[in-house]
Amino acid sequence: MRAHTREKWIQTAFFACAVLSIFTTVGIVAVLIFETVTFFSEVSLVDFLTDREWTPLFADKHFGILPLLSGTLLVTLISMLVALPCGLLTSLYLSEYAPEAVRKIIKPLLEVLAGIPTVVYGYFALLFVTPLLQNIIPIHLAGFNSLSPGIVMGMMILPLVTSLSEDAMRAVPMSLREAGFALGSNRLQVSFKVVIPAAFSGISASFILAVSRAIGETMIVAIAAGQQPRLTMNPLVPVETMTAYIVQVSLGDTPAGTLEYKTIFVVGMALFVSTLVLNVLSHRLRKRFREVYR
Amino acid sequence: MKVRRAASWIQIWKELIFQAVCLLILMASLIALVALLADVYADGFSRLSWDFVTGFPSRFPHRAGILPALLGTIYIMLLTVLLAFPVGVGAAIYFEEYASVEHTRFSQLVEINIANLAAVPSIIYGLLGLAIFVRMLSLGQSLLAGALTLALLVLPVIIIASREALRAVPASLREASFALGATRWQTIRRQVLPLAFPGILTGTILALSRAIGETAPLITIGALTYVAFIPEGLFSPFTVLPIQIFNWISRPQAEFHANAAAAIGVLLPLLFLMNGGAIWLRNRFQKRLR
Numbered sequence: 001m002r003a004h005t006r007e008k009w010i011q012t013a014f015f016a017c018a019v020l021s022i023f024t025t026v027g028i029v030a031v032l033i034f035e036t037v038t039f040f041s042e043v044s045l046v047d048f049l050t051d052r053e054w055t056p057l058f059a060d061k062h063f064g065i066l067p068l069l070s071g072t073l074l075v076t077l078i079s080m081l082v083a084l085p086c087g088l089l090t091s092l093y094l095s096e097y098a099p100e101a102v103r104k105i106i107k108p109l110l111e112v113l114a115g116i117p118t119v120v121y122g123y124f125a126l127l128f129v130t131p132l133l134q135n136i137i138p139i140h141l142a143g144f145n146s147l148s149p150g151i152v153m154g155m156m157i158l159p160l161v162t163s164l165s166e167d168a169m170r171a172v173p174m175s176l177r178e179a180g181f182a183l184g185s186n187r188l189q190v191s192f193k194v195v196i197p198a199a200f201s202g203i204s205a206s207f208i209l210a211v212s213r214a215i216g217e218t219m220i221v222a223i224a225a226g227q228q229p230r231l232t233m234n235p236l237v238p239v240e241t242m243t244a245y246i247v248q249v250s251l252g253d254t255p256a257g258t259l260e261y262k263t264i265f266v267v268g269m270a271l272f273v274s275t276l277v278l279n280v281l282s283h284r285l286r287k288r289f290r291e292v293y294r
Numbered sequence: 295m296k297v298r299r300a301a302s303w304i305q306i307w308k309e310l311i312f313q314a315v316c317l318l319i320l321m322a323s324l325i326a327l328v329a330l331l332a333d334v335y336a337d338g339f340s341r342l343s344w345d346f347v348t349g350f351p352s353r354f355p356h357r358a359g360i361l362p363a364l365l366g367t368i369y370i371m372l373l374t375v376l377l378a379f380p381v382g383v384g385a386a387i388y389f390e391e392y393a394s395v396e397h398t399r400f401s402q403l404v405e406i407n408i409a410n411l412a413a414v415p416s417i418i419y420g421l422l423g424l425a426i427f428v429r430m431l432s433l434g435q436s437l438l439a440g441a442l443t444l445a446l447l448v449l450p451v452i453i454i455a456s457r458e459a460l461r462a463v464p465a466s467l468r469e470a471s472f473a474l475g476a477t478r479w480q481t482i483r484r485q486v487l488p489l490a491f492p493g494i495l496t497g498t499i500l501a502l503s504r505a506i507g508e509t510a511p512l513i514t515i516g517a518l519t520y521v522a523f524i525p526e527g528l529f530s531p532f533t534v535l536p537i538q539i540f541n542w543i544s545r546p547q548a549e550f551h552a553n554a555a556a557a558i559g560v561l562l563p564l565l566f567l568m569n570g571g572a573i574w575l576r577n578r579f580q581k582r583l584r
Contacts, residue, residue, distance in 0.1 A: 017384030031425040093316035117507025216415025218510035268421045279413040
């Protein structure tokens with residue numbers, strides 16, 4: 001009997017550990033909602049969504065999220081232009097072409113690339129890539145811009161896309177490829193007309209996760225993209241992303257409870273919602289490709 | 295006949311070009327990695343010295359050192375692992391050893407929740423830490439608040455890795471133990487955990503090697519960027535290496551940039567050491583299970 005109650009207690013303790021993860025989510029959502037609601041009692045939602053200026057730290061305050069949103073989207077777009085095509089091709093190469101020996105060298109190196117802290121990538125973007133691009137590009141490139149952090153971020157996300165897409169491609173049954181070969185296709189045709197369509201949901205899941213990662217990425221943009229919220233699609237001028245804004249406010253001492261303090265939670269809310277939607281979508285897609293080829 | 299042959303030549307060329315493009319991209323990403331490391335060490339090598347590692351930050355770049363940041367990083371990592379490891383492994387044990395038996399709808403919900411938590415941007419954890427630990431529990435911008443924040447951040451990663459390690463233990467071992475009359479907890483403690491432990495450890499080290507480079511959440515909770523003293527207790531203000539690096543990068547003078555590079559030159563080997571250790575453990579573990 002005593003052994004039995006002991007077992008029950010132990011199980012309850014483990015259960016408590018498991019529930020703690022729920023509390024994290026509840027905590028995040030509660031904190032964000034609380035500050036967001038009090039923020040919108042002072043600023044109208046319409047202004048927030050339509051005002052073309054974001055100047056909460058100035059005397060003339062404007063609370064339009066559009067400039068931060070455009071900055072985030074611009075950097076994300078540039079990084080995806082690097083990470084998605086490169087990631088797709090490298091994963092295709094690794095899964096369909098590369099000999100085992102090459103894979104064994106490349107995969108750990110990609111893991112190293114993925115493990116480097118983002119602050120180091122930020123250093124690289126600001127002090128190596130930007131000066132390099134300034135020498136190459138004939139038009140004036142500002143010291144802070146979205147092009148160079150975008151490229152470097154693409155480099156950082158590449159391993160994620162590669163490894164997830166490669167997993168999806170390897171899950172495609174050999175028989176499908178063999179059918180393609182039997183019909184007289186070569187490897188390239190099989191890769192593009194059999195493997196990619198068959199692994200499509202897994203590949204798109206990796207793409208979506210990559211976008212979500214780019215939106216939430218902080219240090220590279222905080223260091224190399226600047227701190228000037230501006231509604232532009234020009235990659236050569238300084239911009240500010242949502243994450244960089246949170247860093248900017250956190251570095252100063254903004255007293256709790258003020259409107260400026262609340263803005264970081266509102267921006268955090270926008271960030272959380274957009275990444276959550278993408279993550280859930282990606283999770284669903286990945287589950288689907290697992291179900292198809294089991 | 296001729297036409298067909300021409301077509302097949304085109305196909306062969308396409309194949310070759312495609313492979314060349316793929317290899318080029320791979321080479322480019324590896325060259326970028328080399329360029330990054332070379333750039334950092336070229337910029338920072340002249341500053342790397344014992345004085346730099348044991349020195350305090352200073353207004354004068356050539357006198358500045360990283361001791362408070364380095365110790366801050368070590369302390370906060372130790373605290374984080376103390377907080378996150380037991381809870382993470384406990385949760386994993388619940389999911390693998392208890393919930394899989396009961397298989398409730400609730401445990402499925404928790405599972406989706408953890409997968410999502412692992413993908414939440416780290417800066418959001420900073421906002422959570424700021425509101426809950428720094429303000430509500432009024433821990434201030436202390437080591438403890440930072441460690442709690444990072445612990446929540448690495449928790450999902452530890453849980454996922456530990457679950458995988460537990461799943462790798464063959465069910466027959468558990469059944470044998472039950473057949474001999476052992477209770478569930480006895481089975482877990484004496485059979486399952488010892489076998490799964492290296493895997494759990496590997497996952498934990500990898501999770502920590504991610505946390506050691508985290509900057510954004512700690513900046514968000516308000517960790518200081520200039521600390522000229524060694525943190526002396528749980529409630530002491532602190533800074534960490536990545537924040538010190540960030541601080542030096544954001545200054546206009548090139549001398550401080552060299553300091554940032556040198557600090558990266560200390561941080562990266564630390565990180566590679568952790569990663570290398572984790573991989574070594576994983577390889578050993580795999581051999582033993584076979």
